[in-house]
Amino acid sequence: MVENQRVVITGVGLTAPNGDNLADFRKALLEGVSGIEIFKTRYMPPVPAGVCHFDPYKHQTKKQSRRGTRAGAISIYCANEAVNDSGFDFENSRRDRAGVFIGITEHGNVETENEVYNLGQYNNDVKFWTHHHNPRTVANNPAGEVTLNMGVTGPHVCLGAACAAGNIGLIYGVQMLRLGEVDFAIAGGVSESIHTFGIFASFKSQNALAVHEDPTKASRPFDMDRNGIVVSEGGCLYTLERLEDAKARGAKIYGEIAGYAYNSDATDFVLPNPARQAECMRLALDRAAMTPADIDIVNTHGTGTNQGDEQECVAIREVFGGSGAHINNTKSFIGHAMGAAGALELAGNLPSFEDGLIHPTINLDNIDPECRLDNFVIDKPVHIGSIKSIINNSFGMLGINSVVVIRRFEN
Amino acid sequence: MTGEGIRQAIIDIIREIVPDEDLSGIDAEKPLRDQIDLDSMDFLDIVMELRKRYSVEVPEQDYQELESMSSTVNYLLPKMESL
Numbered sequence: 001m002v003e004n005q006r007v008v009i010t011g012v013g014l015t016a017p018n019g020d021n022l023a024d025f026r027k028a029l030l031e032g033v034s035g036i037e038i039f040k041t042r043y044m045p046p047v048p049a050g051v052c053h054f055d056p057y058k059h060q061t062k063k064q065s066r067r068g069t070r071a072g073a074i075s076i077y078c079a080n081e082a083v084n085d086s087g088f089d090f091e092n093s094r095r096d097r098a099g100v101f102i103g104i105t106e107h108g109n110v111e112t113e114n115e116v117y118n119l120g121q122y123n124n125d126v127k128f129w130t131h132h133h134n135p136r137t138v139a140n141n142p143a144g145e146v147t148l149n150m151g152v153t154g155p156h157v158c159l160g161a162a163c164a165a166g167n168i169g170l171i172y173g174v175q176m177l178r179l180g181e182v183d184f185a186i187a188g189g190v191s192e193s194i195h196t197f198g199i200f201a202s203f204k205s206q207n208a209l210a211v212h213e214d215p216t217k218a219s220r221p222f223d224m225d226r227n228g229i230v231v232s233e234g235g236c237l238y239t240l241e242r243l244e245d246a247k248a249r250g251a252k253i254y255g256e257i258a259g260y261a262y263n264s265d266a267t268d269f270v271l272p273n274p275a276r277q278a279e280c281m282r283l284a285l286d287r288a289a290m291t292p293a294d295i296d297i298v299n300t301h302g303t304g305t306n307q308g309d310e311q312e313c314v315a316i317r318e319v320f321g322g323s324g325a326h327i328n329n330t331k332s333f334i335g336h337a338m339g340a341a342g343a344l345e346l347a348g349n350l351p352s353f354e355d356g357l358i359h360p361t362i363n364l365d366n367i368d369p370e371c372r373l374d375n376f377v378i379d380k381p382v383h384i385g386s387i388k389s390i391i392n393n394s395f396g397m398l399g400i401n402s403v404v405v406i407r408r409f410e411n
Numbered sequence: 412m413t414g415e416g417i418r419q420a421i422i423d424i425i426r427e428i429v430p431d432e433d434l435s436g437i438d439a440e441k442p443l444r445d446q447i448d449l450d451s452m453d454f455l456d457i458v459m460e461l462r463k464r465y466s467v468e469v470p471e472q473d474y475q476e477l478e479s480m481s482s483t484v485n486y487l488l489p490k491m492e493s494l
Contacts, residue, residue, distance in 0.1 A: 062430040063448070128463060131455045 003244040007174045008409055009254040010246050011086025011239035013078040014347050017050030017232050017334045021081065025344075026351045028333065029359035030381050034216035035334050036230055042117065042197040044204070048215035049194045050232025050335035060149055069136050070192035071107055072145030074235035074340075075100075079146045079186050086239040087251060088184065090150070099182035100143040100156040101172040102237070103165030103189035105339035105396070107158060108137030110195040142190050154182050162396025163301075164262065165189045166236065166342030167404045171260045173240045183245060190235035191338035199231055199338075206270070208305050210335075219335045220363035221302030222309050222371035229303045230335030236343035247411075254350050258389070258407035259288025265399025272308055277315035277401050281391065284403040285319075292323035294389055295405070297358055299349050300329045301393040302371075303336050310370040312393065317373060325391075326375040326382060329361040342394030342402060352387040353408040412491045414484045420491075421483055424460040428453050439480040465491060 012022045017035025019025030028035065039049035056065050056073045059080035065073055079100065083090045090098075115133055122128040135141065143156040155176070161168040166189030173187025193199045203209035210228040212218035219230040238254075246253055261283035265273035285291065298320055302309045316327065330345035331337075337344050352358055364378045390406045412420070422434055425447065432447055443449060449457075457477065461467040467490050469477065476486035 063428070063432075066428070066430065067452070122463070128459070130459065131452060135452075 004242050005178050006243035006256060007177050007240050008243050008246050008256045009238045010241050010251040011082040012254060012347055013081025013085060014236040014344060015052040015054040015074060015077055016234050016344055017052055020054040022347055025348060029348050030357060032360065032362050034362065036215045036218055038215050039194060041200055044197060044201060047200050048210060048212060048218035048230050050230060050234065050337060051194065052233050064149065068145045069111060069141055070195055071142040071190050074190045074192060075102055075142040075146050076149045078235040078237040079150060082186060082237045082239045088239060093184065095151055096153045097183040098152045099154040099176055099185050100146045100152055101169050101176065101185060101187040102143040102158045103161055103169030103339050104142060104158045105162050105165055105191055105193060107139055107141055109198055110192050111136045113196045113198060146186065162398060162400055163338055163341055164394045164396040164400040164402035165339040166344065167392060167394045167402035168262055170238060170343060170404060171262065174257050174260065177240055177242050185240040186237050187240055188237035188343035189339040191340045192233050193338045194231055194233045203229055210304055217363050219304055219332050221304045221329045221332055222367055223364050224366040224368050226304040228305060232335035232337040234334065234337035234340040234344050236340055236347045253409040255353055255406040256409045257404060259284045259405035260403065261287065262402040267399055270397050272311040272395055273399060274311045274315035277312060277395060278318045280401040280403045281319045284405045288405040290389065290405060292320045292325065295323065295325045295391050296387045297349055297352060297390045298325050298327045299345050299390060299392045300327060301395045302329045303331055313371045313373055326358050326377050327373045328358055328377045332362045332364065342392060346392040346404060346406065349390050356385050356387055357381040357383050412494045414488055417484045417487050417491050418480060421480065424457055428456045437480055442478050443480060465494060467491060
């Protein structure tokens, strides 16, 4: 592929329940540190959840924070951290040639739910309904807040893609760079979902909300005792550049986005379809001109639901059975960060290119026989030396699958 | 509520809207928006907070009365002196 079509990651900005930068996040993943805690939500008993503890005022004023949304605050933090990490001279760059592309599971539920609650304090008299409702709930809000904060005048958009969204934000950034629409992309995914009771209550009604007396053990994908999803907030945005631009400025290159795919099950609102998931993985591999045997790490989507975990294993077995690839899961540490999940989980694995380690899956004390896979990395990191490629799965409701293949950059 | 009480009530509201700003040196006779970073949405927050906290309505045609601290206090005094 010609260099102006090759896209590389040059910066990472993130906030996860167990780390507010890549180094801390990676350290927690290697040391087995969960970020799940007990969280109070409205109308129901406290729930296990992943809460981020980044400083929202590091990159925005209190006034900006008050005006904006939690998703906007997460996005602003991650975008600034990523740009700083990239070493790119953003201040003096053409900001009409930069773009912000953020995957979201949903947006506006948090604001709407809080406003409806507050209106109830005023006998539902709508003259007390805030004039901030619309700018806070438009679907482009998180990305738009980044453009306001950073003076980006190129394109911005949020991509609604359920729990596949983090990868899809990244994919869209790659596409916009390849199209020549932008020269510098800030791309990934965010979620503020824990600040609505509705997501917890809905998963509970679906019998898919995790419960455990020890919150750090509540998120246990593929384990016999798994009983549902731990909802988390989080964000991870990358700076993406065309390879030729990154090389020209001597940028640090975390990895190359070698291939990607996203497709649709067209079968069910909530249930997965392993045949379509497998197709998605194969398509991403084909586009990367790689085979399953070329992949070192398969980072699973596994959320801790009975059927979802089993079905993903069916798909992985079909594609990667006997390939030698190692398997891990990041949600066991951070829960399900929804729109941020794909991007965050990829970030958790990116340092493998440098340290040769594969972070483990925790809380996998008694693996479900239906979820047995070769080379599942459990409890302790595995050192396999040279790691050259990662495939990252993210799947979501309405049958949306997204897969990204990242290759270690070698000149 | 006295004029001073109203002035303090307005300061409390503005402090919540622009928490980063120092409000100690506000000149009562100069337009508030020349001294503080207040945009039109912030201004609507002042109107909303007066409604929520004191049940005071400021109709749109009267918004100009809230230009300076002095004009704001004078405008609100008849509406709030009985509070």
